[in-house]
Amino acid sequence: MSELVRRDPRKEWIARNRLHPQHLEVLAELGGGAVANEWMGPNGVMRRNPHAVGFIGPNGIRRIDRSGAQQAAQAPGRSVEAKDARRHVAIDTPAFMIAVVPDMAGGRLSSHDRDLLGLARQLADADPAQPGAVLAIVFGEHKETTFGEAGIDRLMHLEGERFSGYLPELSVATLQGVDREMAPRYWLLPDSNVGGELGRRLAARLGERPAAQVWQVEADAESATGWRCTARGAAGRNDISRTLPRIVLALAECADPVSETRHAAEPIKLSNGLPDVLGRIEDMGEVAVDPASVSLAEAEFILSAGNGVKDWDSYHYAADVLGATKGASRVAVDDGYMPRDRQVGATGTWVSARVYVAVGISGAIQHLQGIQSCDKVVAINLDEGCDMVKRADLAVIGDASAVLAALVKRVEQYRFEQQENRDAA
Ligand SMILES: Cc1cc2nc3c(=O)[nH]c(=O)nc-3n(C[C@H](O)[C@H](O)[C@H](O)COP(=O)(O)OP(=O)(O)OC[C@H]3O[C@@H](n4cnc5c(N)ncnc54)[C@H](O)[C@@H]3O)c2cc1C
Known part of the structure; x- marks a missing residue:
């Protein structure tokens, strides 16, 4: 008998439809058990039931788990269990390459970078018979450990003193070297301050017309490349649809990040060596930026105040000393202690700070939604049982x-x- 796994679309639909009378029975049959949230699909990909979140309370009403476990599981690279469920993918002889140059803000893949890698996978995996490989080119030192989970098959890490700081000429010359040697089918860069500039420089160097501000890429049999992209034009007032060009500068949320597979992230180098570039731009080092002027969405370190803050002068002084960007709960904003543009949460700003310190914030679901993508959450609170303390990686009671x-x-x-040591030296 054939060993081919036959898909049963009807059963798959029932497994997704929690209201179907046979829902639990079919879930169990597909290997998930009656209460499981996940089951293995016929092609080996783990399927997740999005409706199976929370639990049914004693009065029959669905309750959402606010302990942070759900947010943690959704955040990229956070949950060990989620990582383990991923299918390993190794592409030994790729039919082509998709090159991605992530921003690596703060030395880690940003959520924008991960969206871009999701788009790269979409392009690489379109034809399962002839898959492409996703090559990421990373400049300078980094702290990232989840390149494989983000969908990267090959990793070119250009490290060392030579590659630290603002070096657009050297970076473009290096990317040109990659282009000569590996001829990627597509170049994908985030259309951010860093990636946007590098991508435009690369396009000018390679003599290509890039697509900028791309927010969607779809398969299109009628277009010359088999893909069509939609980009924002006319200062964001219009959408421009065109054949996907070779160089793509994409916006955040251009695609879903990779969540079901883990790739090899195999290190590679340029076989012809690195280019020698006599740069005309000299990096004079970073300039201190007033954290108060940083937008919440871009802030790396946020000190957020809630209804538990009673001494507002000490809070503002602490934020200044720590060099933190200020955030607030809705109550602190409604009470007039903080401006409206500082509100974090579902109806405020969704933040993705490396460190989020919640001072006197209880952790209402609307607030927790806005901090889902934060790397580390610290709670300062009197109540050790509050939801913010449950969500936090570190709590100070x-x-x-x-x-x-x-x-x-x-x-x-x-x-x-530190100053004394410097003076003594
Ligand atoms: C439609 C809708 C949208 C909303 N959108 C948002 C949103 O975007 N963002 C948002 O934040 N909220 C939002 N809310 C409001 C949200 O439901 C909560 O009311 C709000 O987040 C609570 O703010 P808080 O935690 O500062 O205050 P509280 O809930 O009053 O919590 C204060 C916390 O401070 C602690 N505390 C008290 N005294 C001290 C002390 N001396 N030292 C240390 N800790 C202390 C308490 O233990 C408590 O945990 C929304 C609500 C609705 C209905």
Whole structure:
């Protein structure tokens, strides 16, 4: 008998439809068990039932788990269990390459980078008989450990002093070297400050007309490349649809990030060596930026205040000393302590900080939604049972003013010692 796995679209539909009378029975049959949220699909991909979140309370009403487990599981690279369920994919002899140059803000793949890698996978995996490989080119030092989970098959890491800082001439010359040697079918860069500039420079160097501000890419049999993209034009007032060109500068959410597979992220190098570039641009180092002027959506470190903050002067002083961008809960905003543009949450700004410190914030579901993508959450709260403490990676139980004062004291002491050491040297 043939070993081919036959798909049963009807059963798959029932497994997705929680209201179908045979839903649980079919879920169990597909290998998930009556209460499971996940089951293995016929092509080996783990399927997740999006409706099986939370639990049914004693009165029959569905309750959402606010412990943070759900958010943690959804965040990229966060949950070990989610990682383990991924299917391993190795593409030994790719039919072609898709080159991606992620921004690596703060030394890690940003959510924009992950969306772009999702788009790269979409292009690479379109023909399962002849899959392409996704090549990521990363400049400078990084702290990322989840390249494979993000969908990268080959990783070219250009490290060392030579590649740190703002070096557009060297970066473009290196990408040109990659283009000569590997001739990627597509180049994908984030249309951000860094990636947007690099992508435009690369397009000019290669003499190609890029598509900028791309927010959607779809298969289109009628177009010359088999793909069509839609980009924002006329200062965001119109959409422009065109055949997908070779160089694509894409916006965040241009595609779903990779979530079901894990790739090899095999290290590779340029066989012809790195180019020698006599740069005309010199990087004079970073300029200190006032954290208050950084938009919440882009902030890396946020000190957010809620209804538990009573001493507002100490809160503002702590944010200044720590160099943090200020955020707030809706109550703090409604009470007039913080401006409206500082509100974090479902009806405020969705933030993706590396560190989010919630001072006197209870962790209402609307607030937690806005911090799902934060890497590390620290809660300062009197109530050890509140939802923010459950969500946090680190919790300090105590009065907000006292904890902030102690934190400021430690930071000032540390800076004083550093200065003394420098003076002594
Ligand atoms: C449609 C809708 C949309 C909403 N959108 C948002 C949104 O986008 N963002 C948002 O934030 N909210 C939003 N809310 C409001 C949300 O439901 C909560 O009311 C709000 O987030 C609570 O703010 P809070 O945690 O600051 O205040 P509280 O819930 O009052 O919590 C205060 C916390 O401070 C702690 N505390 C008290 N005193 C101290 C102390 N001395 N030291 C340390 N801790 C202390 C308490 O233990 C408590 O945990 C929305 C609500 C609705 C209905």
